[in-house]
Amino acid sequence: MATPLFTRNTKLADLIATNHNLILMMPRFGIPLGFGNKTVGEICDTYDVPADFLLLVCNAYTFDNFLPDPEQLKQTDMRMLVPYLQASHRFYLADRLPHIGLHLHHIVEKVDPKYGKILTAFYADYQREVQDHFLCEEKEVFPILESVIGGGKPQSDESIGLFAESHGNIVDKLTDLTQIVYMYLPGNVLPEETIELIFDILQLSNDLEKHALIEEKILMPLILQQ
Amino acid sequence: MRSQASILIVEPSDIIIEGLRAIVGDNERFNILAPLHDAVGLKERLLVQQPDILVVNPTLLAMPLRQTLTQLQQTRPEMAIVALVYQYLEPSVLQMFQKTIDIRDNRSIVVACLIESGEKSHEVSDGAESYELSDRELDVLVLVAKGLSSKEIADKLNISIHTVNSHRKNITHKTGIKSVAGLAVYATIHNLA
Numbered sequence: 011m012a013t014p015l016f017t018r019n020t021k022l023a024d025l026i027a028t029n030h031n032l033i034l035m036m037p038r039f040g041i042p043l044g045f046g047n048k049t050v051g052e053i054c055d056t057y058d059v060p061a062d063f064l065l066l067v068c069n070a071y072t073f074d075n076f077l078p079d080p081e082q083l084k085q086t087d088m089r090m091l092v093p094y095l096q097a098s099h100r101f102y103l104a105d106r107l108p109h110i111g112l113h114l115h116h117i118v119e120k121v122d123p124k125y126g127k128i129l130t131a132f133y134a135d136y137q138r139e140v141q142d143h144f145l146c147e148e149k150e151v152f153p154i155l156e157s158v159i160g161g162g163k164p165q166s167d168e169s170i171g172l173f174a175e176s177h178g179n180i181v182d183k184l185t186d187l188t189q190i191v192y193m194y195l196p197g198n199v200l201p202e203e204t205i206e207l208i209f210d211i212l213q214l215s216n217d218l219e220k221h222a223l224i225e226e227k228i229l230m231p232l233i234l235q236q
Numbered sequence: 237m238r239s240q241a242s243i244l245i246v247e248p249s250d251i252i253i254e255g256l257r258a259i260v261g262d263n264e265r266f267n268i269l270a271p272l273h274d275a276v277g278l279k280e281r282l283l284v285q286q287p288d289i290l291v292v293n294p295t296l297l298a299m300p301l302r303q304t305l306t307q308l309q310q311t312r313p314e315m316a317i318v319a320l321v322y323q324y325l326e327p328s329v330l331q332m333f334q335k336t337i338d339i340r341d342n343r344s345i346v347v348a349c350l351i352e353s354g355e356k357s358h359e360v361s362d363g364a365e366s367y368e369l370s371d372r373e374l375d376v377l378v379l380v381a382k383g384l385s386s387k388e389i390a391d392k393l394n395i396s397i398h399t400v401n402s403h404r405k406n407i408t409h410k411t412g413i414k415s416v417a418g419l420a421v422y423a424t425i426h427n428l429a
Contacts, residue, residue, distance in 0.1 A: 075248075075295045077323075128424045132417050179415070182328065185302050186418030193412065194425050215300050 015069050015076065018051035018061050025050060029072040034217065038097040039064055039090065060087035067094065070227050071220045083231055088159045091229065092152050098221055099144040106214045107137050113207040117191070120199040129190070136183050143180060151229075158233055181222070184215045240264070241354030244287035245271040246278060246296055247320055252339060256291070256320075259343050260350060275304075282312045289353045291318045291337065294325060305332050306412065316353035367410045374428065376403040380416060381423035 016025050022045045026033050036043065039059050054061035063086050069076045078086075114133055118126035157163075188211050191204060243266055247253050253271045260266045269285050272278060275296045282290070290308065297304045305317060319325070319333040322340075330336050335349050369377060372393075379389045386404065390397040408414050413422050423429040 074299070125425050128421050132421050135417060179328075181300070183415045183418060185300060186413045186415050186421075189412040190418060190421050190425070194422060212300070212303075219299050 015073065016050065016065055018049065018054075018065070020050050022048060022050055022053050025068060029068075031213075031216065031220075032068055032071060034101070035064075035068060035071065038094050038101065060090060062086045063088060063090050063094075066228060067224060070224050074223075077227060078231075080231060083228065088232065091159065091232075092156055095152070095221075095225070095229070096148065099148065102214070102218070102221075103141055103144060106210070106217075107140065110207065110210050110214065111137065113203055113210060114191075116203055117195070117200055117207065121196060125195065129195075132190075133187070136187070139183075140180055151233075154233060155229060181215055181218050184211055184218070187211060188215075240267040241288040241350070242267045242269055242285070243289045243291055243350065244269045244281065244285060245320070246273075246275055246290065246292040247271065248273050248293065248296065252293075252320070252322070255339070256346070259346050263347060265351060265354065279308065279311050282308065282315070286312065287315060289316045289318060289350060291320050291350075293320045294329060294333070301329060302332055302412075302414075318349065318353050369407060369410055373403050373407050373410070376400060377407050377419060377423055378428050380404065380407070381420040381429050383416065383420075 016028075022041075033043075039057070041053060041057050041059065045053050048056075050065065051061050053059075054064055066078055066082075066086055070078070111133060114129065118129055121129075188208055191211075192208055195204075197204075243260070245253055245256060245268065247256075257268055261268060269287055272281060275292070275298065290312075294301065308317060309315070316334045318335045318337055319330055320337050320339070321330070322338070335353050337346055337349055341349070375393060376389055379392060384392070386397050386400045390400045393400070407419070411419070411422055413419050420429065
């Protein structure tokens with residue numbers, strides 16, 4: 011691919027300047043902001059984060075056609091994979107979804123109660139669906155993943171295919187929500203907050219799509235290679 | 237004779253581009269425009285070159301993909317958008333495109349796909365594309381929103397399941413909404429439910 015990938019020697023600030031969404035990754039790795047001019051390698055050493063793993067995630071998150079080769083995956087220190095995925099899940103469930111729900115609630119209060127009611131129900135169902143999906147993944151897939159990372163053999167591959175299927179659906183419904191909000195809701199209620207809501211949803215959709223890519227490009231091959 | 241369909245290829249690999257050119261290059265139905273290696277400035281190119289068929293590697297398009305595709309389609313509504321793929325992509329992603337060319341497809345399949353895409357693009361340009369739902373599509377939408385399956389809808393309306401699916405595809409294309417739950421919200425907002 012033509013775009014240069016991030017390496018140990020890339021300055022962390024340059025990495026974020028290239029893709030500002032990567033700033034979301036830092037808390038998930040336990041890296042605080044205020045990292046000055048340090049490189050990825052230096053920062054990772056300071057906070058005891060495996061640099062090769064952080065780079066794998068940042069590259070997969072940034073370059074859509076980045077595909078790590080199986081050898082590289084085998085050599086990467088994966089001990090942070092499960093904590094990283096869990097931190098992402100917590101961020102979506104405990105931070106983003108309630109935040110978006112709050113914006114939506116403000117808007118719902120101002121529109122015809124009939125629309126409000128169905129929008130609220132739509133979003134509540136959606137939140138529940140995402141939560142069930144993540145919890146199921148944590149219960150069914152993460153233990154297999156941890157066992158593989160620890161050097162064991164996976165016991166079953168069946169659950170893996172199942173959870174991969176529902177990823178698409180989770181992103182689709184968010185896209186539907188943005189379409190409903192900016193195409194079909196009456197436009198004169200809380201325009202500023204509506205725009206904020208749209209940006210929040212688009213940001214989350216983008217993050218979820220990348221999250222799914224990381225699971226597809228790193229988690230799945232890791233489990234299936236065994 | 238029908239006029240030539242012009243094809244714009246957006247694909248990073250010269251090998252693939254030249255391969256496609258070799259397959260369709262001498263077919264009189266097609267005229268291949270200068271290809272793009274990435275999607276930078278794609279919208280402007282669509283306005284200037286007005287291709288009938290856009291053959292694009294989905295990995296080059298900005299996320300979220302559906303928004304990008306909608307924008308491209310709005311820029312040139314009569315154009316058919318064909319995905320050019322060489323790795324596994326989720327069916328939900330491929331559904332966003334009108335057609336798919338897999339680089340493992342043989343020569344005749346690739347040509348047939350482009351011929352159909354060219355015809356599709358002409359059909360649409362003959363009558364301006366409408367985003368209003370037809371009466372039949374409204375019937376289907378109401379039943380989808382009620383939670384009925386395609387099979388149940390087919391039985392109820394006395395049409396084939398294939399026709400139901402085709403209506404559902406049009407509904408999603410016209411409203412921009414894909415999920416059943418989203419369509420139920422749409423139906424309520426439009427006082428259909």
